[in-house]
Amino acid sequence: MTGSRKPLEADLVVGANIRKLRGEHGLTLQDLASQLGMSHQQLQKYETGSNRVSAGVLYVMARAFGLPVDALFEGIDETTGLDAPAKALKLARNKCHAIVERAASVTVLTSMAKVLRAMQDTD
16 A cells, blocks of 8 residues: 555445435534534545545544444445445546536536436435
8 A cells, every 4th residue: 555645445435334324314514523523524525535534533433323433334345345336436436526527617517416416316
């Protein structure tokens, strides 16, 4: 492993699990961030995998949800490293991000967000 602080695939899985748990507990970003003593922006970076979660923060988050720390790693396949939801998250970060970055206006971005929300609500 290199000295890079770039998020690993496991960081994406942990972030997705934190977001899922937050939703299951009916908490907003601000609610959970306040409970954890951090900004909602920092929590959002953890959830998206933009920032890696330290061991101390993993411990505090697991306790906030009443779970063992390893529960935050649920979904990591020991042989491939990622399960299907994590692969989808990685694809979203790599492919969709580039499309969003090329959006020419707020109107286009707003429309894209509406389409994505509509698609999400069909699950």
